[in-house]
Amino acid sequence: MDEKPPHIFFVSPQLAMFVLSIVPLLAVVAVIYGRYLRKVSMLTQDSLAAATQLSEERIGNIRTVRAFGKEMLEMEKYDGKVDYVLDLAYKEAFARAGFFGLTGLSGNLIVLAVLYKGGLLTGAAHMTVGELSSFLMYAFWVGISIGGLSSFYSELMKGFGAGSRIWELLDRKPLMPFNEGLVIPPEKFRGALDFRDVGFMYPSRPDAPIFQGLNLSVPPGSVMAVVGPSGSGKSTLVSLLLRLYDPSTGSIHIDDHNMQNLNPLWLRSKIGTVSQVQVEVCADSSALPFLFSGCRNQCWFSCSISENIAYGAEDPSTVTQAQIRGQKQRIAIARALLKNPRILLLDEATSALDAENEYLVQEALDRLMEGRTVLIIAHRLSTIQNADAVAVLDQGRVVECGKHAQLLQNPNGLFSKLMEKQSSLLRSKDSARSAP
Numbered sequence: 001m002d003e004k005p006p007h008i009f010f011v012s013p014q015l016a017m018f019v020l021s022i023v024p025l026l027a028v029v030a031v032i033y034g035r036y037l038r039k040v041s042m043l044t045q046d047s048l049a050a051a052t053q054l055s056e057e058r059i060g061n062i063r064t065v066r067a068f069g070k071e072m073l074e075m076e077k078y079d080g081k082v083d084y085v086l087d088l089a090y091k092e093a094f095a096r097a098g099f100f101g102l103t104g105l106s107g108n109l110i111v112l113a114v115l116y117k118g119g120l121l122t123g124a125a126h127m128t129v130g131e132l133s134s135f136l137m138y139a140f141w142v143g144i145s146i147g148g149l150s151s152f153y154s155e156l157m158k159g160f161g162a163g164s165r166i167w168e169l170l171d172r173k174p175l176m177p178f179n180e181g182l183v184i185p186p187e188k189f190r191g192a193l194d195f196r197d198v199g200f201m202y203p204s205r206p207d208a209p210i211f212q213g214l215n216l217s218v219p220p221g222s223v224m225a226v227v228g229p230s231g232s233g234k235s236t237l238v239s240l241l242l243r244l245y246d247p248s249t250g251s252i253h254i255d256d257h258n259m260q261n262l263n264p265l266w267l268r269s270k271i272g273t274v275s276q277v278q279v280e281v282c283a284d285s286s287a288l289p290f291l292f293s294g295c296r297n298q299c300w301f302s303c304s305i306s307e308n309i310a311y312g313a314e315d316p317s318t319v320t321q322a323q324i325r326g327q328k329q330r331i332a333i334a335r336a337l338l339k340n341p342r343i344l345l346l347d348e349a350t351s352a353l354d355a356e357n358e359y360l361v362q363e364a365l366d367r368l369m370e371g372r373t374v375l376i377i378a379h380r381l382s383t384i385q386n387a388d389a390v391a392v393l394d395q396g397r398v399v400e401c402g403k404h405a406q407l408l409q410n411p412n413g414l415f416s417k418l419m420e421k422q423s424s425l426l427r428s429k430d431s432a433r434s435a436p
């Protein structure tokens with residue numbers, strides 16, 4: 001027999017309507033609850049992220065925190081952030097408890113109401129005891145389904161709330177392409193650099209322009225030394241050439257091609273960088289204890305190199321940081337040499353190495369620079385003297401540009417002043433060294 005079981009409405013339409021009258025009310029509550037849970041879940045993710053960011057930053061910079069005696073303040077700040085996350089977790093727990101309590105209560109009320117109303121209907125002979133029993137079974141299953149549905153709905157809303165940040169990130173369009181654009185054929189690639197009326201401000205500080213109408217040409221195969229007061233934007237020039245940022249106005253041309261039309265991945269493969277800041281920062285953090293695993297990981301390459309360099313010594317404990325730094329620098333240069341880039345961006349160290357290491361590093365650098373277009377943030381007088389041209393940066397533009405000797409002819413120029421300042425600094429260092 002292919003007989004379908006009787007529908008809940010066929011058993012007793014009157015009782016079915018009575019039982020299902022609870023559904024619209026539950027639906028309204030579910031919508032309000034769902035919205036609330038979504039909001040709380042989103043807030044929880046945000047505040048958790050803020051707490052993690054705070055702890056990462058402060059632990060990463062524990063030396064600064066310690067140096068300023070701000071441990072208690074930072075701990076209070078972190079406590080505040082974690083307490084807020086806890087508050088949100090309480091709110092979520094209360095909302096869940098309320099919702100599940102309500103759905104559970106409605107299920108039980110439905111069964112009780114069916115027993116009461118069904119008893120009345122049975123007593124008035126409108127319904128048989130068998131019909132009431134089967135109706136109770138149906139009502140029971142409806143109750144269980146509502147329970148399951150509310151639990152699923154609850155998790156779904158929580159997921160929507162937490163996922164909205166991820167979707168926001170997934171939907172973000174990169175400001176610059178990753179691996180698209182023009183590639184200059186190797187036989188045509190010469191490596192000429194040309195900044196044309198470049199204006200730039202960092203996205204995080206749109207009110208502080210770094211460059212305004214900056215013009216600078218570096219012919220292919222020549223060495224351009226860039227000097228300027230601290231904060232004049234020397235490192236920013238390097239960031240722009242690596243296309244970590246795009247100019248806000250004007251353009252940068254490489255062999256007469258606007259850089260924005262070139263494939264950034266290809267371009268970076270043609271640019272070698274030797275940054276001494278990186279080497280020094282890592283040399284410093286290699287002295288940190290193992291406890292700061294994140295910091296050690298960041299500098300894993302340099303740390304393991306420094307350990308390896310020291311390992312070669314007869315007594316590694318006698319190896320000084322200055323010796324390691326001279327060797328590390330040469331490894332960085334060797335790496336750039338193997339890349340064989342057409343364009344080379346160098347950031348010279350401000351701290352002086354000892355004479356022997358300075359000679360070795362300079363020799364390796366000279367070899368590296370041969371036949372390439374070089375932009376060097378120069379601090380050593382020898383580099384400035386040997387460069388084909390020197391560009392002096394100040395107030396967001398190139399204020400002087402020419403050969404070293406040529407620039408020195410203007411005693412009131414910024415270059416002459418910078419050189420005078422540097423030589424008086426060197427003189428005072430020398431006299432401090434020779435003092436008993």
Ligand SMILES: Nc1ncnc2c1ncn2[C@@H]1O[C@H](COP(=O)(O)OP(=O)(O)OP(=O)(O)O)[C@@H](O)[C@H]1O
Nearest residue numbers: 202204205210228229230231232233234235236237
């Ligand atoms: N990522 C960044 N976001 C916002 N501002 C920045 C950023 N990097 C640098 N700056 C600011 O841009 C200005 C120029 O910095 P830059 O490092 O290019 O100067 P610099 O001439 O290389 O300085 P120094 O000789 O001290 O290294 C500074 O005021 C600096 O605070």
